[in-house]
Amino acid sequence: xxxxxTPAPLSAKRWNxxxxxxxxxxxxxxxxxxxxxxxxxEGRGSAHRNPHDASIxxxxxxYAAGRALIELGRQLLRAGETDAAAESDGRFG
Numbered sequence: 289x290x291x292x293x294t295p296a297p298l299s300a301k302r303w304n305x306x307x308x309x310x311x312x313x314x315x316x317x318x319x320x321x322x323x324x325x326x327x328x329x330e331g332r333g334s335a336h337r338n339p340h341d342a343s344i345x346x347x348x349x350x351y352a353a354g355r356a357l358i359e360l361g362r363q364l365l366r367a368g369e370t371d372a373a374a375e376s377d378g379r380f381g
Contacts, residue, residue: 315348
């Protein structure tokens with residue numbers, strides 16, 4: 289039992305994220321995989337270089353990775369919404 293002066297025990301989890309980038313001509317593709325104890329989610333993103341722009345691979349990497357991570361974020365939010373709805377209906381677990 290905790291009191292107002294006793295902090296609650298800490299709980300920690302580790303989620304693993306891998307992000308792979310692929311260059312194919314003027315296109316950069318990203319594949320992000322998030323592994324939790326409960327599920328594995330995947331997000332993909334891509335970026336296309338305008339032929340008139342300088343070839344700076346880091347810019348394509350940033351756009352493609354950012355888009356893959358945004359997709360993962362959307363999936364996480366949907367999973368949270370689904371789990372919260374299931375919990376409130378007594379179906380979670």
